[in-house]
Amino acid sequence: MPKVSVVIINYNYSQYLDERIQSFLGQTYRDFELLIIDNGSTDNSVDVIQQYTKDPRVSVKYYDENDSPLKRWNEGVESTQGEYVMIAASDDSCDPRLLERLVEKLDNHPSVGFAYSQSWEIDDRGNRLYLSKQLMDHLHPGLWDTDFVASGREMCQHMLFLNIIRFSGIARRSVFVSAGKFDTQLPYEADWLLWSKILLVSDLAYVAEPLTFGRTHANSLGKVVKNASVLEGRLIVIHYLLSNIEPPEHFWEIVYVPIIAYWTRLMLSGQVPLNKNLRIYGLLRVIDPHVNYRLVENLYRVSTKKLALLYKIFSKKQEVSTLK
CATH class of the missing domain: 3.90.550.10 (Spore Coat Polysaccharide Biosynthesis Protein SpsA; Chain A)
Incomplete structure (x- = not known):
């Protein structure tokens, strides 16, 4: 043998x-x-x-x-x-x-x-x-x-x-x-x-x-839906590990918070199916009971940035109209 x-x-x-x-x-x-x-x-x-x-x-x-x-x-x-x-x-x-x-x-x-x-x-x-x-x-x-x-x-x-x-x-x-x-x-x-x-x-x-x-093949993770599936898999790994070991103190700010921000961008793209978003949310909530607070905080931050960008674009258009 x-x-x-x-x-x-x-x-x-x-x-x-x-x-x-x-x-x-x-x-x-x-x-x-x-x-x-x-x-x-x-x-x-x-x-x-x-x-x-x-x-x-x-x-x-x-x-x-x-x-x-x-x-x-x-x-x-x-x-x-x-x-x-x-x-x-x-x-x-x-x-x-x-x-x-x-x-x-x-x-x-x-x-x-x-x-x-x-x-x-x-x-x-x-x-x-x-x-x-x-x-x-x-x-x-x-x-x-x-x-x-x-x-x-x-x-x-x-x-x-x-x-x-x-x-x-x-x-x-x-x-x-x-x-x-x-x-x-x-x-x-x-x-x-x-x-x-x-x-x-x-x-x-x-x-x-x-x-x-x-x-490594180019564009191997080029699609939003595939990226969401990869994220779901990563959360399954994290959940399994956290069920067996204590995480380092800096895990939350280095890994978990950026994951929420990343998922928010994927979700707002409108390309991720509802059932996948629900599974991802379920994993996030099991990992951290405070996930709702983090989500609201992140959505507020994203919305504020988008509104600021829209205001900037609108202001520039107004300046161009005035010059005409």
Whole structure:
């Protein structure tokens, strides 16, 4: 039985798929199995995958119809055998030493349920954009400069602010399963929620060397309704974490108040369905009983700014009319 099970989910990413598969088959760590799941692709992904089916480490599942990648990842984990599991997107890539470094952390620290490395965020063409630590340094300056093993519960304080695990790492299978796997009812931020659940019951290991390359696609959050769904997912994560840990004092002004302001803008756009707004409001109210006061305060601030802008525009029009 292989020590590590890697599950790649692919849907119409044939242009990146060859690089992704080779990034695993070229790993310095060899004791792994690679399950490639094609989620109903309509491009030439199947042709790319077929080139690797003779490798004894590779197994493949093809689906005729596209379904939730979260569902496919859960199914993939269930059909593999490794003590450690890694879920992987088909448009990302990784350094040949990734598995070796992360397996070493899990082997040497039985309390660790999840291990991951710093990542490079890359664009469509593979150009490096920035390191993940640049997004997190403000949470704990210097922490992500070196390798560490830390209490998962303590790291959950950082998870209240953002998902510090930008891209996938390796989880201990027993912890992955006991945490409930991916919530398939949560289209966005399901990984954030699962990593949080894992950290609440186990420790976290981090490798400071950037061994993961996560691809960021332009305009991936371009629609208001999608942004509202992402916000709803984030609030579900925050609610879950606050049900299990005490937040830092500055959480409310740094995270919660700006979220209310952001939701107010989304709501006033008129593009978010009523039922979604009601769900978001329900989450906000569960998280903070004083949400109505905060909402009124924010709406007053927004309305005041809009009225001031309208008055300014009206005044300018009046000046132009007078000059005529």
